[in-house]
Amino acid sequence: MSTHSTSGNTTLDEVTGEPLGGANASTVPAAEHKGSGPLPPRRRRAGSVPRTRLTVALLGLVLPVLLLLVWHLLSTNGFYSPVQLPQPSAVLGAGWELLRSGDLWVHVGISTQRVVVGFMLGSALGLAVGALVGLSPWARILAGPTVGALRAVPSLAWVPLLLLWIGIGENSKVTLVAIGAFFPVYTTVSAALQHVDGQIVEAARSFGIRGVRLFTTVQLPAVLPAVISGLRLALAQAWLFLVAAELLGSSMGLGFLLTDSQNNGRTDRLLLAIVLLAVLGKLTDALIGVFERWTQHRWGSAPAT
Amino acid sequence: MSTHSTSGNTTLDEVTGEPLGGANASTVPAAEHKGSGPLPPRRRRAGSVPRTRLTVALLGLVLPVLLLLVWHLLSTNGFYSPVQLPQPSAVLGAGWELLRSGDLWVHVGISTQRVVVGFMLGSALGLAVGALVGLSPWARILAGPTVGALRAVPSLAWVPLLLLWIGIGENSKVTLVAIGAFFPVYTTVSAALQHVDGQIVEAARSFGIRGVRLFTTVQLPAVLPAVISGLRLALAQAWLFLVAAELLGSSMGLGFLLTDSQNNGRTDRLLLAIVLLAVLGKLTDALIGVFERWTQHRWGSAPAT
Amino acid sequence: MRHVLTRPDTALDAAAVSFENLGKSFPSRDGRYEQPVLTDVSFRVEPGEIVTVLGPSGCGKSTLLRAVGGLSAPTSGAVRIDDDVVSGIDPRCAVGFQEPRLLPWRTITKNVELGLPARTPSGTGRRRVAELLDLVELTHHAGHRPGEVSGGMAQRASLARALARNPRVLLLDEPFGALDALTRIRMQDLLLQVHRADPTTVLMVTHDVEEALVLSDRVVVLTRETPTSPATVAEVLAPDLARPRSRDDTRLTAMRTHLLRLLGVER
Amino acid sequence: MRHVLTRPDTALDAAAVSFENLGKSFPSRDGRYEQPVLTDVSFRVEPGEIVTVLGPSGCGKSTLLRAVGGLSAPTSGAVRIDDDVVSGIDPRCAVGFQEPRLLPWRTITKNVELGLPARTPSGTGRRRVAELLDLVELTHHAGHRPGEVSGGMAQRASLARALARNPRVLLLDEPFGALDALTRIRMQDLLLQVHRADPTTVLMVTHDVEEALVLSDRVVVLTRETPTSPATVAEVLAPDLARPRSRDDTRLTAMRTHLLRLLGVER
Amino acid sequence: GEGPGRGVAGGSADEIYLDYATYNPLSLIIKSKGWLEKVAAEHGQSVTWVYSAGSNKANESLRAGVVDVGSTAGSAALLARANGSPIKTISLFSQPEWSALVRTAASPVRAVADLAGKSVAVTKGTDPYFFLLQSLKAAGMSAEDVTVTNLQHADGRTALDSGRVDAWSGLDPIMAASEQNGDVLFHRKLEYNTYGFLNVREVFLRLNPTGAQDVVNTYAYARSWAARHRDEGIEVLAEAAKIDLDTATRVWHRTHLDIDPVPGEKQLAVLREVGPILVDSGDVPSQQDVDDALAGIVEQHYAQSADADAAARAIEGNAP
Numbered sequence A, B: 001m002s003t004h005s006t007s008g009n010t011t012l013d014e015v016t017g018e019p020l021g022g023a024n025a026s027t028v029p030a031a032e033h034k035g036s037g038p039l040p041p042r043r044r045r046a047g048s049v050p051r052t053r054l055t056v057a058l059l060g061l062v063l064p065v066l067l068l069l070v071w072h073l074l075s076t077n078g079f080y081s082p083v084q085l086p087q088p089s090a091v092l093g094a095g096w097e098l099l100r101s102g103d104l105w106v107h108v109g110i111s112t113q114r115v116v117v118g119f120m121l122g123s124a125l126g127l128a129v130g131a132l133v134g135l136s137p138w139a140r141i142l143a144g145p146t147v148g149a150l151r152a153v154p155s156l157a158w159v160p161l162l163l164l165w166i167g168i169g170e171n172s173k174v175t176l177v178a179i180g181a182f183f184p185v186y187t188t189v190s191a192a193l194q195h196v197d198g199q200i201v202e203a204a205r206s207f208g209i210r211g212v213r214l215f216t217t218v219q220l221p222a223v224l225p226a227v228i229s230g231l232r233l234a235l236a237q238a239w240l241f242l243v244a245a246e247l248l249g250s251s252m253g254l255g256f257l258l259t260d261s262q263n264n265g266r267t268d269r270l271l272l273a274i275v276l277l278a279v280l281g282k283l284t285d286a287l288i289g290v291f292e293r294w295t296q297h298r299w300g301s302a303p304a305t
Numbered sequence C, D: 001m002r003h004v005l006t007r008p009d010t011a012l013d014a015a016a017v018s019f020e021n022l023g024k025s026f027p028s029r030d031g032r033y034e035q036p037v038l039t040d041v042s043f044r045v046e047p048g049e050i051v052t053v054l055g056p057s058g059c060g061k062s063t064l065l066r067a068v069g070g071l072s073a074p075t076s077g078a079v080r081i082d083d084d085v086v087s088g089i090d091p092r093c094a095v096g097f098q099e100p101r102l103l104p105w106r107t108i109t110k111n112v113e114l115g116l117p118a119r120t121p122s123g124t125g126r127r128r129v130a131e132l133l134d135l136v137e138l139t140h141h142a143g144h145r146p147g148e149v150s151g152g153m154a155q156r157a158s159l160a161r162a163l164a165r166n167p168r169v170l171l172l173d174e175p176f177g178a179l180d181a182l183t184r185i186r187m188q189d190l191l192l193q194v195h196r197a198d199p200t201t202v203l204m205v206t207h208d209v210e211e212a213l214v215l216s217d218r219v220v221v222l223t224r225e226t227p228t229s230p231a232t233v234a235e236v237l238a239p240d241l242a243r244p245r246s247r248d249d250t251r252l253t254a255m256r257t258h259l260l261r262l263l264g265v266e267r
Numbered sequence E: 001g002e003g004p005g006r007g008v009a010g011g012s013a014d015e016i017y018l019d020y021a022t023y024n025p026l027s028l029i030i031k032s033k034g035w036l037e038k039v040a041a042e043h044g045q046s047v048t049w050v051y052s053a054g055s056n057k058a059n060e061s062l063r064a065g066v067v068d069v070g071s072t073a074g075s076a077a078l079l080a081r082a083n084g085s086p087i088k089t090i091s092l093f094s095q096p097e098w099s100a101l102v103r104t105a106a107s108p109v110r111a112v113a114d115l116a117g118k119s120v121a122v123t124k125g126t127d128p129y130f131f132l133l134q135s136l137k138a139a140g141m142s143a144e145d146v147t148v149t150n151l152q153h154a155d156g157r158t159a160l161d162s163g164r165v166d167a168w169s170g171l172d173p174i175m176a177a178s179e180q181n182g183d184v185l186f187h188r189k190l191e192y193n194t195y196g197f198l199n200v201r202e203v204f205l206r207l208n209p210t211g212a213q214d215v216v217n218t219y220a221y222a223r224s225w226a227a228r229h230r231d232e233g234i235e236v237l238a239e240a241a242k243i244d245l246d247t248a249t250r251v252w253h254r255t256h257l258d259i260d261p262v263p264g265e266k267q268l269a270v271l272r273e274v275g276p277i278l279v280d281s282g283d284v285p286s287q288q289d290v291d292d293a294l295a296g297i298v299e300q301h302y303a304q305s306a307d308a309d310a311a312a313r314a315i316e317g318n319a320p
């Protein structure tokens, strides 16, 4: 249960804050090198993992830049016509145009707001219901099947229903985004809770820790990695549902820009919307990364459960 | 690390095959009752969890039946018009009509086929890439950000791109479904792998177990619960993406039925499509439940990591 | 010795533990039959007594302790604490498990705090945890996580957590197994010191015959006929000597040889 | 005693282990300074020797063993196996960890199989695992999962896994800590028997002074000045007696008193 | 399944990929009768049908090259061409009255002028949208005088019926169904509806002019057949659009099929009205794009040389 555990393998990479896995299987774990002064030459490997924040960020850009190059080539070698695949520069131009008219900020701002609010509501609810279903056999038996069925209702199908129940306006849009964010958190949390290490739960219970306190002191920290990957997926799904949400009587937002450009055949704006959604998706995801690092700092290298 | 662990808390519920959590915190764990003969009366609680497969299934129907009742009331008390909210019986009628014409089987069959094939491809790829990114710091640094950005590209945005690259037909539809299935598996697996108990990984590595063998003998079984909740979400998302996929020049399938009924104002068929998607989503999800129970049987009560 | 511990206001009087024809079996691997582990275990631990349990590996000592703590229900018979049949986790007990079972994401201090009785005022609690950490010689590692301390240190943290509870029945499953000779003696002394300050009932599993003799009012020996047959109480020995006892006391040496023979060791 | 073990075809000759001014420190909790744990440890284990390590809890015994297995890199100095500096997990070693570290989802048999050297023919492997399970007295629980066996049984399974490897250097971290007196003696005998059949180099951590004296060619004692200062080798004692040794041998009793005094225990 | 499909901007001299759509009844008839297959077979051509759920979808398919021939509203064709999609209109399939302004039976709204300050549901960029703007303009108002709520067609109806909006600029067949249920079309104007355009990719005209002519010939044949077989035509429509016969009948009567299929000045005149709206809303970058599109969109040759008899020979000749 105890000694040395995490030092051996799941070591914290000091840059990304993420533990390093077993890929460099035959070397001494990276974190052990830290204060170790000059090492015998054999231990320095060409493949050693880069460690500064900047290098990591730059390396992360390699693939996107390559993709951009491929895109540029495909769009200029005549294989695709400009309506089919506009050049990256044309997309940039469309962005510039929207930026000048001030519309870009409106689209980005309102969409981000919808996603953030919806995500907060949906994931909080997902955590609550997931905890209930994960911990209470009764809740699981009664509500599990229904929630499982609702999970497969597509975003587009919610549109007419929400229109009926909530009408148009921000409320229904945020609700739809929240529905999207709910399920990944619900699923991962309820599943992870069923697999928390029984030994430490039993130990905590033997010390009279029950109910909410058991949840917050033992079970929640133990499933934290699962919660975080649930949150990641929830955020991604919030962005996915945004597009459907912005079919609900909307005239601004990136989802609107996307469908509108698709309908109008403005492929440049369409690609702009896709790129913006991807970039915003990744940026908001990075916030979850910050939260993850904070929890790792707070709770030590992530719990092994 | 070892003794009695799972017997204490994470006990296998003999009916659902799922471990029971800490909700009945103050009672003796359920599985311990099994062969215990007559118990002192105090231990039989009114709230004890039902144990036969049938009871569990029936209890799972309570909530849906309630929902159906509410639906019936709302649709008959004049608050909503029949186009806004047709009666359950009208939806049933629409189903019967489609069933008689034989179309229902076509829609259900083709959609199920697309989801199943796409899910298989997408989740297999998600497992592979997730394993790579979860285990190799290099892969994480290089590919992590790009995959994270692609995750937020909405299903509807893929439609024009796939139309360009793959055209219409089964290939592009299955590809879109596979894209939907990819990300949940990727996210949960890559995250879970970074949190596998370092002690047992270290132990296995000290016995010369590395690379693929380390993955299959230690890491994969350890993240199995996460893989399974990833698969659950992937399957759900495959159904979600199906609707977008069936916007790709399709003339059959439940997604087509959904959008087409919406376009034609057939609310009864629209609701039928939603209900069918939910039911099929839940049914295919149950298959994952079977797989989960098989792995639990194979690997004992689920690994605690 | 050292100063007397901060006593939580909730401290209660020691309780008696009685085993009444306790039996426990586990379903076999294939679920087809029940494998009996303990059978017909009957004895009584008086309030404030220190009783140790000896027996071969896998005979059911931990199972016995778990039955008292309400962590696993007996198959037949019952355990009573004072007059109540134990059913479900019993708030009167504190358990020191055979494995340290610390929460890996909490520091040693925070782990020990978990043991404090509910509604301990935070000042009292902090003081008591600090004292206990001092007693188990972990003050220097109070801020470490379980993954950063040695096996023996984790075991001592687990002991401190159980002591923090100040229970009416203290259940300890091999609390000193991972300690070197000196630390072990110091921890035995610590247990006696805590017990003197607050004479609770202690039921403790150990493998060390000498330890059992030095510490306990009575030693319960579990034995079984073959490794697959159920264990039961073979003998209850009362080393009727005043404490502190010298490890070299000849009366103890004789009892030691007797106990070892009971356990199958011939010298 | 019992029959000689099936020997894997891959079995190799025992290797020498030498510590050369080994030092190890860990970053402190706040990362601001390095907390030294071991300093200037130098000694050599000859091929085929059985050497035990004694020392207070938390002094760095496990750390020492981990350095040999290549599980953690020394801060200064080096460990050599034969003539190669250890860097990274060393395939010539097998480690029996202080905790059992069994895979919870595999049966005991399947866990022990993990220890087999790569490319063991499956027939030979199965036979060897069965023999080992018999030797550690777990045949009856071969099909159980780690969660269904007792602490001592898990420890024995872990020992069997390390033995299955038939390594050139066997590293054992308190392999008998959770065993009762009789089982402990039987396991000690088992170790000697395996060693006789296949004289590999054994480096073993123990808390039991008697055990160290009965088993080993040499006993290395680690000590430190204060609980926070680094440990180093205080003495290397060679109980130069033929095996099997009687536990009551007076020469051993003297050495025992000497070692205990070194460890701080005055009787 | 629905076959592997065609990918990456395809096109060949002996294949015809064309769409069918509920808003293009002729396409439904041709497909259900298998006529084009017979006509095309004469020239060794193969035929593949692709479903279009709306003008936007047809345009998307044309853009991606997954269909060679696509049916759209005139305004949608203009929009696509103005935004650079290389398409030509080779024939008209109808002059429909598919949009109108709809209110609920109980609504006090009677005329366009009553809409001032009210909310109207409409799908931006579609014919009902242009219908609304033209109607407002004719009443001396602009989009600023009402609250335009952008909703998909079906959702627009739901919004109207549930009182979330005051009016809906509707589209058939949903509009016909809502009329069936008591809603009222309070403002109708045939001229504000742009025509039904049959568009082809320019590449297709270059690669496979024979195929294009076959399509136009078959449409000509179908047009005359439809005039003679009204009831059967309604049945085909009802079947394909999954609507009841009464609704289908309404739609059929508002879809004027009996027109001169040659695209020309009459259609361009309507589109000239729509053009500035497109520029205003930012859907098209500049008026210049609209003017260029208007100048190049029409290709009259095929419709002018349409030969229904040639199609009839192929179709009836092979008939048993």
Ligand SMILES: Nc1ncnc2c1ncn2[C@@H]1O[C@H](COP(=O)(O)OP(=O)(O)OP(=O)(O)O)[C@@H](O)[C@H]1O
Pocket (backbone or CB within 6 Å): A003, A004, A007, C141, C144, C147, C148, C149, C150, C151, C152, C153, C178, C179, C180, D026, D027, D037, D055, D056, D057, D058, D059, D060, D061, D062, D063, D064, D098
């Ligand atoms: N990963 C780590 N980070 C920080 N300190 C560590 C780490 N691992 C070990 N230590 C420290 O190193 C010291 C020695 O630990 P080690 O486990 O080697 O002791 P040990 O001699 O095996 O003790 P025991 O007999 O109790 O098992 C301890 O003080 C421990 O806190």
Ligand SMILES: Nc1ncnc2c1ncn2[C@@H]1O[C@H](COP(=O)(O)OP(=O)(O)OP(=O)(O)O)[C@@H](O)[C@H]1O
Pocket (backbone or CB within 6 Å): B003, B004, B007, C026, C027, C037, C055, C056, C057, C058, C059, C060, C061, C062, C063, C064, C098, D141, D144, D147, D148, D149, D150, D151, D152, D153, D178, D179, D180
């Ligand atoms: N959950 C379980 N399922 C099946 N068998 C179990 C379970 N828990 C314990 N057992 C069995 O019960 C027996 C007694 O176990 P227990 O842990 O009580 O032994 P112990 O006396 O504490 O041994 P040790 O000294 O090795 O810790 C063992 O044979 C073990 O295999």
Ligand SMILES: [Mg+2]
Pocket (backbone or CB within 6 Å): C061, C062, C063, C098, C173, D150, D151, D152
């Ligand atoms: Mg035990």
Ligand SMILES: [Mg+2]
Pocket (backbone or CB within 6 Å): A003, C150, C151, C152, D061, D062, D063, D098, D173
């Ligand atoms: Mg140690």
